[in-house]
Amino acid sequence: MAADKDSEAGERLASDRVFGVIGGLLLLLGLVYAVRSFLPGGSDTGAGPAAAAVPALAIVSPAAGAEVAQPLVVELDAGTQLVLGPTGWTADGRHLHLFAGGTEVMATATELQPAGGTRYRWTLARLPGDTTTLRLAWSDERHRTIEQGASAPVPVRLR
Structure with missing residues (x-):
């Protein structure tokens, strides 16, 4: 019975690590996107003056x-x-x-x-x-x- 509990704890620990890594990557991706949106010309949404082509005067x-x-x-x-x-x-x-x-x-x-x-x-x-x-x-x-x-x-x- 103790071996079963140790096995379950090991599996839970491994899945927690996987979900932790995935969560960390998502946070990092969100941070990169947020920083890019504040940089000049950094928005890829196609909206606003930074993304639109500037007409020649x-x-x-x-x-x-x-x-x-x-x-x-x-x-x-x-x-x-x-x-x-x-x-x-x-x-x-x-x-x-x-x-x-x-x-x-x-x-x-x-x-x-x-x-x-x-x-x-x-x-x-x-x-x-x-x-x-x-x-x-x-x-x-x-x-x-x-x-x-x-x-x-x-x-x-x-x-």
């Missing part, structure tokens, strides 16, 4: 080297449809910022007008200086610039 007008009147109208191609949201004109959780030299601006509801397809016209408030370089970039919900998809710089003369 382009300044269609004015052309590089152009002399332009103020208020300046910039025609842009967003590479995607924009919608007006709480953080400005957005696409997949990103919104537009325009850099004009040392000035960074975000389009208000009335400054950006659809021009067909993925093109828009942005009427800017008066910019300082007589020459500047324009560049468009996406920003995240905290207004951090996303370099991927940014437009080429376009130098212009202001009058």
Whole structure:
């Protein structure tokens, strides 16, 4: 009878070890998944701005080297449809910022007008200086610039 109890205890000890190892592996896998989801671009869910492809921005007008009147109208191609949201004109959780030299601006509801397809016209408030370089970039919900998809710089003369 004592041998039967020892055999049962040995079997229980072996199964406890197996289940313990399996439980430890599952905990480790959960930890790896949790850490990856907090890293930039670490989510594989396909949702949100980190996972979606970033559309390329382009300044269609004015052309590089152009002399332009103020208020300046910039025609842009967003590479995607924009919608007006709480953080400005957005696409997949990103919104537009325009850099004009040392000035960074975000389009208000009335400054950006659809021009067909993925093109828009942005009427800017008066910019300082007589020459500047324009560049468009996406920003995240905290207004951090996303370099991927940014437009080429376009130098212009202001009058």
